Amino acid sequence: MSKPIHIRAVDKTYPPLSPVTTGIKGHCPRCGEGHIFVGFLTIRDHCEICGLDYAFADPADGPAVFVQLFACVPGVIFVVMLEILARPGLWVHLALGVPVLILTGVLPLRPIKGWLVAAQYTTRAQEAGTGALWSQLHNKND
Ligand SMILES: [Zn+2]
8 A cells, every 4th residue: 555645736836946956955846845865866756745756857877977077086086196296105095085085976976866857857858759758747747
């Protein structure tokens, strides 16, 4: 038996929200109040406030690519430059390098994934050939 879905303000008209501000915070791209994530990176089935179905949300490897390009590469450069310039002991690499790589590789994933999901909603981005799915979702919820 499934839990009842409590949907508030389904018929409400929603103003356009910035996918950057709502996505980075992990908030619903339609109402701005609900949440996109149920865990650290797991996307909810629907918004708990407005009922937006997140079936359209599939950023795939996008968050990982952005993190690799803009966060991990600078982290690795930091560790390499630390070795080249200071030649510290192994304990310094363990104390500085490992946390830097973990922080730059893991922490940005959630806000970037939220931003990509919100951008998918705002731009109506979808895989080729799934236009009928978006139309059904969009007409049903707006
Ligand atoms: Zn919502």
